[in-house]
Amino acid sequence: GLQLGFWESENPLHNRPIAVEGDLSAAGKKFAIVVARWNAVITDRLLQGSLDALHRSGCAKDDVEIVRVPGAWEIPSAARTLAESKRFAGVITLGVLLRGETAHYEAIYTEVARGIGQSQQETGIPHGFGVLTCETLEQALDRAGLKAGNKGFEAAIAVIEMASIQGKLA
Numbered sequence: 189g190l191q192l193g194f195w196e197s198e199n200p201l202h203n204r205p206i207a208v209e210g211d212l213s214a215a216g217k218k219f220a221i222v223v224a225r226w227n228a229v230i231t232d233r234l235l236q237g238s239l240d241a242l243h244r245s246g247c248a249k250d251d252v253e254i255v256r257v258p259g260a261w262e263i264p265s266a267a268r269t270l271a272e273s274k275r276f277a278g279v280i281t282l283g284v285l286l287r288g289e290t291a292h293y294e295a296i297y298t299e300v301a302r303g304i305g306q307s308q309q310e311t312g313i314p315h316g317f318g319v320l321t322c323e324t325l326e327q328a329l330d331r332a333g334l335k336a337g338n339k340g341f342e343a344a345i346a347v348i349e350m351a352s353i354q355g356k357l358a
């Protein structure tokens with residue numbers, strides 16, 4: 189038969205029901221999307237993925253604010269301003285860093301990731317991380333709606349779930 193692992197444990201604490209679980213309902217909540225124009229052929233597809241996820245989760249068109257910034261480097265400051273405004277249940281960040289054309293790629297990427305993470309931690313507003321780091325354009329395209337899904341869709345779904353969890357924890 190099916191082995192249920194710790195659900196069959198004799199430790200009574202293990203049999204406690206899940207107390208808090210997020211759902212994927214975005215209805216009635218506002219979301220911001222920060223999207224870099226650099227490598228727009230790909231970031232536009234990530235944006236489509238995020239909008240698709242929000243729409244399918246019940247978010248209204250008027251409840252989504254799209255902010256275009258020049259490149260990935262500019263994402264953290266815009267995300268932070270949006271998060272600090274307290275107008276949004278979540279912020280989705282979208283960008284593409286291609287190693288081939290980016291000097292100091294690692295340094296830029298590290299700062300962008302750190303800045304987005306810091307904005308999330310210091311504001312308490314969920315930030316979806318949809319900043320791709322790829323060696324080639326082909327790898328990036330694969331992650332923007334071709335062979336490897338759409339990371340913009342995935343980032344939006346994670347934010348929708350976290351916004352729900354935050355609403356229940358608050």
Ligand code: DLZ
Nearest residue numbers: 224226258259260261284285286289290
């Ligand atoms: C300058 C630059 C380079 C070389 N490569 C990228 C990239 O691959 N992806 C990206 O989003 N942005 C890139 N940028 C632009 C920087 O993010 C930033 O917009 C500029 O340095 C201006 O501050």
